[in-house]
Each structure stands twice: as structure tokens, then as C-alpha cells.
Amino acid sequence: MASKYKRGIGYRYLIETKYYLDRPLKDDLGEIPFVPLYKTYLEAPKLYLPREDLPLEDFARVISKRRSRRYYKKEYLSLKEISCLLWASQGITSKEGLRAAPSAGALYPIETYLFIFRVEGVPSGIYHFNVRDFLLERLAEGDFSQGLTAAALGQGTIRRAAVAFVWTAVILRTMAKYRDRAIRYIFLDAGHICQNLLLAATALNLGACPIGAFFDDEINKLLKVDGEQETTIYLATVGKL
Numbered sequence: 001m002a003s004k005y006k007r008g009i010g011y012r013y014l015i016e017t018k019y020y021l022d023r024p025l026k027d028d029l030g031e032i033p034f035v036p037l038y039k040t041y042l043e044a045p046k047l048y049l050p051r052e053d054l055p056l057e058d059f060a061r062v063i064s065k066r067r068s069r070r071y072y073k074k075e076y077l078s079l080k081e082i083s084c085l086l087w088a089s090q091g092i093t094s095k096e097g098l099r100a101a102p103s104a105g106a107l108y109p110i111e112t113y114l115f116i117f118r119v120e121g122v123p124s125g126i127y128h129f130n131v132r133d134f135l136l137e138r139l140a141e142g143d144f145s146q147g148l149t150a151a152a153l154g155q156g157t158i159r160r161a162a163v164a165f166v167w168t169a170v171i172l173r174t175m176a177k178y179r180d181r182a183i184r185y186i187f188l189d190a191g192h193i194c195q196n197l198l199l200a201a202t203a204l205n206l207g208a209c210p211i212g213a214f215f216d217d218e219i220n221k222l223l224k225v226d227g228e229q230e231t232t233i234y235l236a237t238v239g240k241l
Helices: 009-016 059-065 079-090 145-151 156-160 171-203 216-223
Strands: 046-048 110-116 125-130 135-141 163-170 206-211 230-240
Touching: 059 171, 079 110, 079 163, 079 171, 110 171, 145 156, 145 216, 156 206, 156 230, 163 171, 163 216, 171 206, 171 230, 216 230
Parallel strands: none
Antiparallel strands: 046 135, 110 125, 110 163, 125 135, 163 230, 206 230
């Protein structure tokens, strides 16, 4: 019996967004508006992050030590550790505004949100990482571990973590330039960011685990994003080993 996988939307997307040498790059999407490169919540309480250098580590050792760690101690992370993780994953590293992880066309469609459960001196809650000003913006205060765990199909690593990173995609930032092919690049961008986070966590002797299985719109509701122009695409947990 012939396989039906070619009927699936994922396979069709891959085929229909290929670039072909003998075909013009045309589509019927019309004009797609550009959206701002940086997102900020102007009215949200601000938490400025310390500028901390990552500890010097042998790169080969960090690569060889990196593993997905799902079990953590019930200890608090420091704000310095959070700062290092954010800088390594998405921090601005040049005068031109380039960042630690690459992005197609330097459009940076990925936004970072933190579900903080145990960080010294920081109230539990949901925070947005303001990349340009290198600070956290508090969107909601409280313990959201149960809600996020349920939205992630009940995966206990979230409940055990000190913090969960949630990455959303602002779709039009990349689609305005790359059109239908943009979704490919958005997920590549998220992968670059997550790997930087995992390596930084390893260098800090922390545990981290990426998560791809979740109910998208349940997390979108927690973040209060629309699930269309901005939607959740990736998660990672971090905690003490």
C-alpha cells in the first residue's frame, strides 16, 4: 500500500517552498507589512539584568558534556545565571545590533519569555526579555508551573525546573522578506537560539532540556499572544543539577 505521507501538510510545505533554478521566485501573497524589530511592553514593571561574562570553558568539553537534563534540584538560580543564559542565547553582540545567535536576514523573529519559578530575588511569574535594553518585563506575577506543565502535555521537567524559556515567533518579521519560505528560517532561528542556551547552561553547570511537544494555543493564552501573528514554537527548561 502506498504511503500517505505526501498528503501531509508538512511534506507539502517542504515541496511547495523549494527554490528551483528554472522557476522565478513569485507568489500571490501580496504586500506583507514589516513589523518592528524589537518588541517591548512599555507599561510592564522592569527588571534590569546584570551584565555578566560566561565562565571561561574549554569548548570541546562543553560540547561533549551537553545533554538533555530533565531532573533538577529544588534550588534557586541567580539573576546572574539568568543574565548569562539570555545573553548567550539572544544578546546583542555588535554595534550593528547583531546577536549571539544567527537569524535569516538579521530579522530576529524570535521573542523570549521566561516562566520564572525559582530565581533569587525575583518574584515568580511570566516575563518578556527586552533584547534591546537587556532587561525583563514582568507580564504577570504568580506561580504558573501547573498551567505551563499542563500545556506541555504534563511533562514533569517543567514542574521541576527553576525557569522555563518559551520562544515565540513574530511571523511577519521574516515573511515580509522571505514570503512562504520564511517558516523554514524561523524554525532554524529558534534552533540556533536554543542550542546557544543549552551550551551556556552546560558551561554554568546547569541542566537544561528542550521541549517541542505542547498545546500551542494553551501557552499562547498564558502569554496573551494571538497565535497567528505571534505564536509559541519552542520551549526549554533550566535548573540546578
